[in-house]
Amino acid sequence: MHAHSWHKVYKRRNVERTEITTYEELTTRIPAKELSALLKVSSSLASTMDLIEVLQIAIESAAGLFGLNTGAIYTLENGDLYLGATTPPLPAQFPDELRLAKLCDHPHISKVVSTKAPVYLGDARLSPLSAAEKIVVDSRHLVSILYFPLLLKEDVIGVFIVGTTDQTRVFASNEIDLCYILSFQVSLAIANTLLYKKAQQSIVDLSRAYDATLEGWSRVLDMRDHVTEEHTHRVVELTVALASRMGIPAADLGHVRRGALMHDIGKMGIPDAVLQKPDVLSDAEQKIMQTHPEKARQIISQIDYLTPAVDIPYCHHEKWDGSGYPRRLKGEEIPLAARIFAVIDVFDALTSDRPYRKAWKKEEALAYIKDQSGKHFYPEAVKAFLEMLEG
Amino acid sequence: MHAHSWHKVYKRRNVERTEITTYEELTTRIPAKELSALLKVSSSLASTMDLIEVLQIAIESAAGLFGLNTGAIYTLENGDLYLGATTPPLPAQFPDELRLAKLCDHPHISKVVSTKAPVYLGDARLSPLSAAEKIVVDSRHLVSILYFPLLLKEDVIGVFIVGTTDQTRVFASNEIDLCYILSFQVSLAIANTLLYKKAQQSIVDLSRAYDATLEGWSRVLDMRDHVTEEHTHRVVELTVALASRMGIPAADLGHVRRGALMHDIGKMGIPDAVLQKPDVLSDAEQKIMQTHPEKARQIISQIDYLTPAVDIPYCHHEKWDGSGYPRRLKGEEIPLAARIFAVIDVFDALTSDRPYRKAWKKEEALAYIKDQSGKHFYPEAVKAFLEMLEG
Known part of the structure; x- marks a missing residue:
C-alpha cells in the first residue's frame, strides 16, 4: 500500500x-x-x-x-x-x-x-x-x-x-x-x-541587557579612574563567591554583584583634579574624595531597581572597629555585603601596581589582611576569605 | 430553604x-x-x-x-x-x-x-x-x-x-x-x-528599571557637565515627539528615547579641564571635546541592547551640508534620528542660559534654526519642528 x-x-x-x-x-x-x-x-x-x-x-x-x-x-x-x-x-x-x-x-x-x-x-x-x-x-x-x-x-x-x-x-x-x-x-x-x-526569554534577555549596561558604565568609570577592567572583574567575581560561601542567599547574589560592580560609582561626582592626582591627597582633597560613598547613595537611591544593591557602594569604606567613613559604622552595623567586599577590595588593591607604588606580594597582602582582622575587617570574612584562597 | x-x-x-x-x-x-x-x-x-x-x-x-x-x-x-x-x-x-x-x-x-x-x-x-x-x-x-x-x-x-x-x-x-x-x-x-x-509584569518592571537606570546615569553625567536635568528631559521628550511625527515607527521610538537620553554620554571620557572650562576652548581643546561622539560609540557598541540607540550619541554633531563631525557625513548619510535630534538640541541650547551668554529669545532661536535649514539642519526636520511648535 x-x-x-x-x-x-x-x-x-x-x-x-x-x-x-x-x-x-x-x-x-x-x-x-x-x-x-x-x-x-x-x-x-x-x-x-x-x-x-x-x-x-x-x-x-x-x-x-x-x-x-x-x-x-x-x-x-x-x-x-x-x-x-x-x-x-x-x-x-x-x-x-x-x-x-x-x-x-x-x-x-x-x-x-x-x-x-x-x-x-x-x-x-x-x-x-x-x-x-x-x-x-x-x-x-x-x-x-x-x-x-x-x-x-x-x-x-x-x-x-x-x-x-x-x-x-x-x-x-x-x-x-x-x-x-x-x-x-x-x-x-x-x-x-x-x-x-517567549515571555520568560524576554525576562532573561532584559536581565542580561541590564547587567551588560551596568558593566559598560562601570568600564567607563574605570577608564576615568585609571582602574583596569580586570580589577573590577576580579573584585566582582571574588565578592560574589565569598558572599555565597558566607551564606548570603542565592536570591540576593544579584544585588551583591551589582553592588560590587558599582562600588566606586560615587567617584563620578569627584573632580578630575582630586580623582586623578598622582600625589598623596591633601586633607581638603581627602575630604572631597571621601564624599564618594554618599554620592553613590544619592545616585542609587533614585533608581528603585538598584536600591537593594546600595550597601557596597555606600558602606565599603566603613571599618569593623568604627574608624571608617562616611558614617563611622561599627561591627554588625555595617551591612554584611560591604564587610565582605572590603576584604576583597583591599586585597586586590594591594596586590595591584599603582602609579605611586609597586604591587605587594600575595603573602605580604595576606599578612596585612590577617593583621587587620577585627580592626579594619570583619573577622569571619577574613577567615572565610583565607579558606577560599586555600581551597 | x-x-x-x-x-x-x-x-x-x-x-x-x-x-x-x-x-x-x-x-x-x-x-x-x-x-x-x-x-x-x-x-x-x-x-x-x-x-x-x-x-x-x-x-x-x-x-x-x-x-x-x-x-x-x-x-x-x-x-x-x-x-x-x-x-x-x-x-x-x-x-x-x-x-x-x-x-x-x-x-x-x-x-x-x-x-x-x-x-x-x-x-x-x-x-x-x-x-x-x-x-x-x-x-x-x-x-x-x-x-x-x-x-x-x-x-x-x-x-x-x-x-x-x-x-x-x-x-x-x-x-x-x-x-x-x-x-x-x-x-x-x-x-x-x-x-x-506575572511574566509580562516582570518584563514591564525590568524595562522600567532599565530606563530608570539610564536616566539615573544621564543625571549624573549632567551634574558633571553642569547641564540641568530639565534640559535633558525636554530634549528627550521633544525628540521622541518629533521622531513620531516624522514617521519613525513606534517600535523604534524606545531606541530614539534612549539615544537622546545618552546623547552626551561620550563626555564621560572628556577631562574636567576641557568639559568644565568656562572660557572659549582652544583649538586643541576643541579637538578633545569633539572626540565625544566617537567615545560614545565605543561605550555603546559594547552593550548589545543599546546598539540600536547609537545613532544620536554618535551622529548628533554631523551637519546636513557635511561640515559636522566626527565623520563629516552629508545629507541622508546622517541617520534620521540624529538629524531630528540636532534641531531640537540646538534650539534648546540657544534658548537656555549659559555661563558665557544669556538665553536667546524663542523667536531669535527659531530664526536661526530656519536660517540653518539645508546648512546645519535637515530641511524636513526644521519644517516638522516648526509645525510641531505651532500646533
Missing part, C-alpha cells in the same frame, strides 16, 4: 457523510468513553506551562487513545523539525542535536506539513522511505504509521506520529475524528507554552 | 454512591452531550492567555451548561474578592473599583472559600442575606443560586456563581459533577494566565 493523504481516504470512505466542518461538530460524533478520555487529556495539557512536558503528555495521550505504545511528536522551528517527545520516552541523556532534523529528509512529514492533512502508511515496511525515515522505521520496528498535523489556525506548527510495532492496523473514521480534536487541543497547549517561553 | 453546603446535600442525596474521588471518575458518569460541551469549553479556555477573556469564557460556559443566563465569577486577590466577569457581561465603562469587594461582606462566598465546597440557595429571596448580597440579589432578580469554588490543588482561587432569575431550580447530582469538572478546567486556565501575566 502506498502513502496517500489520509484526508482523501477519509472523504472517500465516508461519502454518505457531509464534509468535516467544525471542531464542535466533530465532538458530537464521538462516543462518551473517548470524550471522557479527551477531556482528561485536555486537563493534563493545561496542567503545565512547560513545552517539553506538554509534548510528552500529548504524545502519550495520542498513543494511549488508540492503545498503541509507539509515537513521536515534532515541532517546526524555522522550517526544521525538532523532535519534542516520544513514547516510550527518549533517554534522559539523548543528545539535543539529534532532536533536530531537516524537513526534506522526512518526505512523509513534509507532505503533512505542505498539505495540512494526515498521511497514513498501511505497512511502512512495504512503503518507499527516505534514508532517515528508514532508520526510524527499522529502529522502532514500525508497521502501520499515522502522521497527523498540529494545526494552529491555518499554520502547521508540528506533526504527531503514532504507529504499530507488530501488525498492520487501520484507523477508523471516528478515530480520525479523535485525532482532529486531540491535534486541536495539543496545538493550543503548545501555543500557550510557546507564548510563556 | 436555608443556605447549606451543597457538598453535604450532595452526599446525602447519593448515599448509594461512593464518595467523589477523582476528576477522572467523574467524567465517566457524564453523558456524551455534556462531555462534548465541556470539551468545547476546555478548548475555548485554552484559546487565550488573557485572564479577563478566560473569566468571561468561564462564566458564560458555566451559565450556558445549565441553560441559565445569569452568572458571575470572582477571583481571590490578597484575601479580597475581585469580580472578574459576569454574564450578561458588565458594561465596558464599569468602574474598576466596584469590582473589588470584601470577603466578609459576602458570607455565602466566604463559606465556599472556607469549606472549599459549593453552597446552594434554593430561594435567595427567602434566605438571610448580608447588605451587599441583598444588593446583588435584588439588582439581578436572583432566585436560586449556586456558589461553586475554583480549586487549584488545595487552594480556593475564586468562586463562580450561577443563578435563576424567574423561578427556583434544583441542580441534579450530574449537574454538580459537571460543575466539578468545569471548575477544575477553569482553575487550570486561570493559573496559566496568571503565570503569563
